[in-house]
Amino acid sequence: MKPRFTILVCGSNGQLGSAIKAENKNTAHHFIYTDLAEMDISSEDSVEENIEKHKPNIIINCAAYTAVDVAEEEQSMAELLNTTAVTILSDACYRHKIFMIHISTDYVFDGRNFKPYEECDPANPLSVYGYTKLQGEQQMILSGCNGVIIRTSWLYSAYGNNFVKTILKHAQHKESLNVVFDQVGTPTYANDLADGILTIANNHLNMEHVVTYNFSNEGVCSWYDFAQSIVEIAELNCHINPIKSAEYLTLAQRPYYTVLDKTQIKTDFNIEIPHWRESLKKCIFEINGNQYI
Ligand SMILES: NC(=O)c1ccc[n+]([C@@H]2O[C@H](COP(=O)([O-])OP(=O)(O)OC[C@H]3O[C@@H](n4cnc5c(N)ncnc54)[C@H](OP(=O)(O)O)[C@@H]3O)[C@@H](O)[C@H]2O)c1
Numbered sequence: 001m002k003p004r005f006t007i008l009v010c011g012s013n014g015q016l017g018s019a020i021k022a023e024n025k026n027t028a029h030h031f032i033y034t035d036l037a038e039m040d041i042s043s044e045d046s047v048e049e050n051i052e053k054h055k056p057n058i059i060i061n062c063a064a065y066t067a068v069d070v071a072e073e074e075q076s077m078a079e080l081l082n083t084t085a086v087t088i089l090s091d092a093c094y095r096h097k098i099f100m101i102h103i104s105t106d107y108v109f110d111g112r113n114f115k116p117y118e119e120c121d122p123a124n125p126l127s128v129y130g131y132t133k134l135q136g137e138q139q140m141i142l143s144g145c146n147g148v149i150i151r152t153s154w155l156y157s158a159y160g161n162n163f164v165k166t167i168l169k170h171a172q173h174k175e176s177l178n179v180v181f182d183q184v185g186t187p188t189y190a191n192d193l194a195d196g197i198l199t200i201a202n203n204h205l206n207m208e209h210v211v212t213y214n215f216s217n218e219g220v221c222s223w224y225d226f227a228q229s230i231v232e233i234a235e236l237n238c239h240i241n242p243i244k245s246a247e248y249l250t251l252a253q254r255p256y257y258t259v260l261d262k263t264q265i266k267t268d269f270n271i272e273i274p275h276w277r278e279s280l281k282k283c284i285f286e287i288n289g290n291q292y293i
Contacts, residue, residue, distance in 0.1 A: 003030035008056035011063025018159035019190035041085040060101045069251040071129040078132045086136035090143035100147030108134040111255020127252035149212045157190035158286040167230045171238035181224035181242035185258040186216040189279035214260035217276035
């Protein structure tokens with residue numbers, strides 16, 4: 001059977017790209033997975049060559065500069081990947097009439113809200129990472145291409161490095177861990193986001209311009225609650241101490257509150273999103289090599 005769409009994924013060796021590979025097994029589309037070695041999104045030539053070669057209908061951009069603290073000292077690298085590369089990609093998508101699915105972050109917000117952020121709430125990033133991601137969003141909108149921007153938060157999975165894997169690693173050897181309790185948001189299991197992205201890819205045909213959506217799992221927690229749940233589910237004997245952000249200094253300032261309102265994406269695509277604790281169980285079972293029913 002002829003594939004319905006050709007879908008090119010950039011940055012596919014990262015967490016989200018790996019989750020898309022894992023989730024898409026039964027799809028009717030032809031997927032091309034690229035990472036830096038095959039398609040450098042910061043190079044116009046490399047982007048153009050890949051588009052000429054594969055002639056995609058959809059590009060999913062999972063590539064980004066994601067080291068939030070290092071970005072404070074490597075602003076030009078963060079800018080190159082999170083802003084310039086997004087400009088290159090979205091301009092190419094406009095010229096070649098390719099639908100672009102791009103991923104952004106809750107760190108575009110300053111965290112001073114008192115209720116879940118809607119897509120239309122004003123952005124005001126506190127960090128270089130958040131600022132460069134916001135600039136990338138704006139360049140994509142200016143490009144004139146058709147596509148979606150999905151803002152997500154606290155991404156984790158069985159792949160790469162993330163908070164869940166860090167806590168699992170340290171909690172096996174340490175009696176206690178300090179984790180901040182005054183930053184509140186919602187974890188996102190990369191496989192759930194991958195499912196959402198695949199649903200959008202299947203239903204993108206009548207979408208015009210660039211639409212921004214929020215996506216995280218359901219529910220709300222602090223990093224402390226998240227860590228506490230990780231050790232409980234993994235049955236590890238490690239005490240989690242709640243501490244304030246002021247006691248855990250990082251190079252990048254992080255927003256205190258970034259719960260995302262997901263009404264828009266749930267309504268437009270008729271999707272159900274699991275609660276973060278349910279998805280966390282699945283991820284820990286996957287990391288431990290078990291199946292979760
Ligand atoms: N991680 C989070 O907590 C989080 C939270 C909110 C939003 N997001 C957003 O979600 C998206 C996916 O994040 P992730 O955690 O899956 O990222 P990730 O694991 O860091 O993966 C990014 C991938 O992009 C690749 N890459 C780097 N430079 C590239 C280039 N010039 N051309 C092509 N590929 C390149 C990286 O390769 P190397 O590893 O070799 O550099 C890596 O495989 C990003 O847009 C991120 O901003 C992430």
